Amino acid sequence: xxxxxxxxxxxxxxxxxxxxxxxxxxxxxxxxxxxxxxxxxxxxxxxxxxxxxxxxxxxxxxxxxxxxxxxxxxxxxxxxxxxxxxxxxxxxxxxxxxxxxxxxxxxxxxxxxxxxxxxxxxxxxxxxxxxxxxxxxxxxxxxxxxxxxxxxxxxxxxxxxxxxxxxxxxxxxxxxxxxxxxxxxxxxxxxxxxxxxxxxxxxxxxxxxxxxxxxxxxxxxxxxxxxxxxxxxxxxxxxxxxxxxxxxxxxxxxxxxxxxxxxx
Ligand code: NAD
Numbered sequence: 001x002x003x004x005x006x007x008x009x010x011x012x013x014x015x016x017x018x019x020x021x022x023x024x025x026x027x028x029x030x031x032x033x034x035x036x037x038x039x040x041x042x043x044x045x046x047x048x049x050x051x052x053x054x055x056x057x058x059x060x061x062x063x064x065x066x067x068x069x070x071x072x073x074x075x076x077x078x079x080x081x082x083x084x085x086x087x088x089x090x091x092x093x094x095x096x097x098x099x100x101x102x103x104x105x106x107x108x109x110x111x112x113x114x115x116x117x118x119x120x121x122x123x124x125x126x127x128x129x130x131x132x133x134x135x136x137x138x139x140x141x142x143x144x145x146x147x148x149x150x151x152x153x154x155x156x157x158x159x160x161x162x163x164x165x166x167x168x169x170x171x172x173x174x175x176x177x178x179x180x181x182x183x184x185x186x187x188x189x190x191x192x193x194x195x196x197x198x199x200x201x202x203x204x205x206x207x208x209x210x211x212x213x214x215x216x217x218x219x220x221x222x223x224x225x226x227x228x229x230x231x232x233x234x235x236x237x238x239x240x241x242x243x244x245x246x247x248x249x250x251x252x253x254x255x256x257x258x259x260x261x262x263x264x
Pocket of ligand 1: 074157
């Protein structure tokens with residue numbers, strides 16, 4: 001059995017991961033970390049009845065006492081790097097779902113993996129449907145290079161645009177390059193009206209209660225548009241990807257970025 005600890009255990013994603021790890025025959029939930037310092041039985045958090053695993057705010061201590069094989073992190077952009085550093089330096093493989101990491105952060109994780117000879121996986125999106133959306137968008141961009149991205153999330157999300165929207169823009173840029181879109185003389189009457197820009201692709205972020213995680217990639221061509229849309233209507237959508245990553249991360253050599261690289 002692969003021993004797993006979850007960082008961000010009290011969070012929306014953290015609780016879902018606790019449930020998924022607990023329900024997986026090949027994984028054993030041995031620890032749960034959250035800066036929320038209340039110590040509660042994880043079973044009470046996920047409604048299974050007592051599991052004899054208490055939440056703890058000290059990641060170092062949890063690693064020393066529980067000796068996990070894998071740490072899963074769903075915290076926030078300002079906490080995640082410190083958790084990754086602690087885990088990798090203590091010999092624990094990491095699966096990272098937290099978004100908002102910079103290129104510099106990713107390079108640091110890569111170096112830490114090499115130094116400590118460990119595997120790690122960072123995935124901006126663990127939902128298989130979102131991976132397919134990104135693949136299809138990359139394919140469509142070969143033929144319809146004019147494209148904009150609208151991502152829609154719940155209003156408690158901290159980073160914008162989403163990691164998935166940025167990754168989609170990167171994948172599209174790989175096939176069509178940087179491209180000037182829209183009228184060369186267009187101007188904004190309200191700052192931000194045309195969204196953020198990555199290689200000429202406009203990215204728009206909607207934040208509203210009621211949403212989980214959604215994205216539309218809209219392509220425009222002569223007399224036609226093509227919309228590729230993915231909806232995560234529940235956080236369960238991410239769990240098959242997270243549990244698969246927990247099982248595969250120990251056999252990875254170094255850092256892998258993106259769930260698509262570990263799918264069979
Ligand atoms: P959330 O705010 O509900 O939960 C975050 C939790 O992390 C909180 O309980 C908080 O107390 C805890 N935390 C903060 N700092 C910590 C630290 N240093 N150590 C331990 N715990 C700490 O957020 P959420 O909605 O669960 O999302 C978490 C992250 O996951 C976000 O970055 C979000 O964008 C990302 N996300 C990724 C995917 C994916 O598929 N990769 C899917 C959904 C969300």
